[in-house]
Amino acid sequence: MPTPTDPTVPEGVYSRREDDVIERIAQIVGQVNIPAGERHIGDDAAVLAPFVGQAVISTDVAVLGVHLDFEYFPLEDLGFKAVAAAVSDLAAMGARPRGAVVAVTAPPGTDLEELHRGMADASIVTGCPIVGGDLARGRDVTVAVTVFGECPGRGAILRSGARVGDELLVTGPLGRSAAGLRRRRAGASLSDELVVAHRRPWPRLAEGMAARGSGAHAMMDLSDGLGLDLHRFADASGVGFELSDVPVADGATSEEAISGGEDYELLIATDDAARLRLVFQDRGLREPLSIGRVVADVATRTLRGVEFERRGWQHQL
Amino acid sequence: MPTPTDPTVPEGVYSRREDDVIERIAQIVGQVNIPAGERHIGDDAAVLAPFVGQAVISTDVAVLGVHLDFEYFPLEDLGFKAVAAAVSDLAAMGARPRGAVVAVTAPPGTDLEELHRGMADASIVTGCPIVGGDLARGRDVTVAVTVFGECPGRGAILRSGARVGDELLVTGPLGRSAAGLRRRRAGASLSDELVVAHRRPWPRLAEGMAARGSGAHAMMDLSDGLGLDLHRFADASGVGFELSDVPVADGATSEEAISGGEDYELLIATDDAARLRLVFQDRGLREPLSIGRVVADVATRTLRGVEFERRGWQHQL
Numbered sequence: 001m002p003t004p005t006d007p008t009v010p011e012g013v014y015s016r017r018e019d020d021v022i023e024r025i026a027q028i029v030g031q032v033n034i035p036a037g038e039r040h041i042g043d044d045a046a047v048l049a050p051f052v053g054q055a056v057i058s059t060d061v062a063v064l065g066v067h068l069d070f071e072y073f074p075l076e077d078l079g080f081k082a083v084a085a086a087v088s089d090l091a092a093m094g095a096r097p098r099g100a101v102v103a104v105t106a107p108p109g110t111d112l113e114e115l116h117r118g119m120a121d122a123s124i125v126t127g128c129p130i131v132g133g134d135l136a137r138g139r140d141v142t143v144a145v146t147v148f149g150e151c152p153g154r155g156a157i158l159r160s161g162a163r164v165g166d167e168l169l170v171t172g173p174l175g176r177s178a179a180g181l182r183r184r185r186a187g188a189s190l191s192d193e194l195v196v197a198h199r200r201p202w203p204r205l206a207e208g209m210a211a212r213g214s215g216a217h218a219m220m221d222l223s224d225g226l227g228l229d230l231h232r233f234a235d236a237s238g239v240g241f242e243l244s245d246v247p248v249a250d251g252a253t254s255e256e257a258i259s260g261g262e263d264y265e266l267l268i269a270t271d272d273a274a275r276l277r278l279v280f281q282d283r284g285l286r287e288p289l290s291i292g293r294v295v296a297d298v299a300t301r302t303l304r305g306v307e308f309e310r311r312g313w314q315h316q317l
Numbered sequence: 318m319p320t321p322t323d324p325t326v327p328e329g330v331y332s333r334r335e336d337d338v339i340e341r342i343a344q345i346v347g348q349v350n351i352p353a354g355e356r357h358i359g360d361d362a363a364v365l366a367p368f369v370g371q372a373v374i375s376t377d378v379a380v381l382g383v384h385l386d387f388e389y390f391p392l393e394d395l396g397f398k399a400v401a402a403a404v405s406d407l408a409a410m411g412a413r414p415r416g417a418v419v420a421v422t423a424p425p426g427t428d429l430e431e432l433h434r435g436m437a438d439a440s441i442v443t444g445c446p447i448v449g450g451d452l453a454r455g456r457d458v459t460v461a462v463t464v465f466g467e468c469p470g471r472g473a474i475l476r477s478g479a480r481v482g483d484e485l486l487v488t489g490p491l492g493r494s495a496a497g498l499r500r501r502r503a504g505a506s507l508s509d510e511l512v513v514a515h516r517r518p519w520p521r522l523a524e525g526m527a528a529r530g531s532g533a534h535a536m537m538d539l540s541d542g543l544g545l546d547l548h549r550f551a552d553a554s555g556v557g558f559e560l561s562d563v564p565v566a567d568g569a570t571s572e573e574a575i576s577g578g579e580d581y582e583l584l585i586a587t588d589d590a591a592r593l594r595l596v597f598q599d600r601g602l603r604e605p606l607s608i609g610r611v612v613a614d615v616a617t618r619t620l621r622g623v624e625f626e627r628r629g630w631q632h633q634l
Contacts, residue, residue, distance in 0.1 A: 043553070059420045
């Protein structure tokens, strides 16, 4: 967005600086393999070839110092995590990514190239091209990432579709990200396996598309921790749940698995878990882990018969 | 995006506060007239019915204190202007809006409802529903708005399509926004006509769609002022220009018309201005104003024979 100009500012202050910065960033975030007929960075808006089926859109904002502790992590991690978190929302609907736009604010002197390199890395590994962006001056480094995808064939899977009797599954053991954060704070290197799980979350795009293809009823990504997200899932579907197990990742604590967040594994409800497993197997994906069952009574929310409390991070706004 | 959780934080700090705030905001920004089969706020991502033709996407970020002077304007203006600026990018492509997502950061205590009321107002007047969003804590109030639209029939109009001999036109006289800012700083009321032009910019959606329908060659919105944007337009098209006139709005100065910015009038290049005028007339739109002509020599950039300098606001990043 432009800034109200002040005609009294001497002309020397006006420069091509912003255009120059954007040109450098455009080189970092891609502009390669642009499909014929598409136009990405460089116009008022990006132009994409028609979407196939429903369009799915999500936005996510990350703030340096809130979402990333800059004492322990490089700036590029903020960029990577912001893009990965947004792409994970596409995974949660079973959508195929088509693109992302990134809006950044930063104080003068910020290494914008490093920040955008992190975004570019996430864009490449998720196959979600960065097709546009905006930049503005601010006190905080903030990264707002908006992603859009498509759902050819069947429609997107909502979190509100879970039915009584459905089996609940997750795409992997939980707590790796929180354990990585703990380990990093205790001195582990940036290349420690769990620290990498925290720095470089992996959106479960293939799993999400496979679950949609298999006819799963409901899905969401575990971004704020099972202890909060499962309740949101049950609230949206108007159901309760009885958990038999919470799979804890190697090196993580049970508490980290339940309320750690940022694992970005998918939570899936289906009445045909055998078919789900088969589709996952066919596509070379890790077997999903059963964690329990959907029940009719919305007040029943238990883990091995004990109340499963609502807990996890929420911003105080 | 979630925040890395700290398992040592006492449980009382975890609350439903964020979910509560989002619920209130969802009531403000709409959730009315949602088309069948669409799902807006409340899931991991918004789900929209298939797009018709090319998809057009743009993102814009606004920062309180940078893009809006809070001594002179209420917070809701930041919300309105952020949405309007983004929607104007759709207008510049000739696209029809399909939706917007809004990512906000703010310090504790910010009147988020007022901010979102401004966004909701802009959403209503532009017919661009807010279908999702995100919130995070930060020192600045920032609003990142991403809009997406569609181009049924002909493709989007780029700024790079101007051809030698094309007539250049704008959709209205320039400088109203900068004049309004000046008047407000000098004590004019918030309801002063030019101050309203600054607070409540009007994206030229109908004009953009009409220009696309008429077969115009190139288009962009004048967000940073003709003195900067026309050069970008000429750069993108690889051409020069000879301006005969810059239409100055009543109450604005010539300098405000050239480098004021935020007018959001459209700049159009066409080889059939008669047809463009006819389509505008048919649709009840104000007659576009001719300002000059596209020439082959990229170095020729003149207003009434005198060099037309590159000038206008750019962020120092």
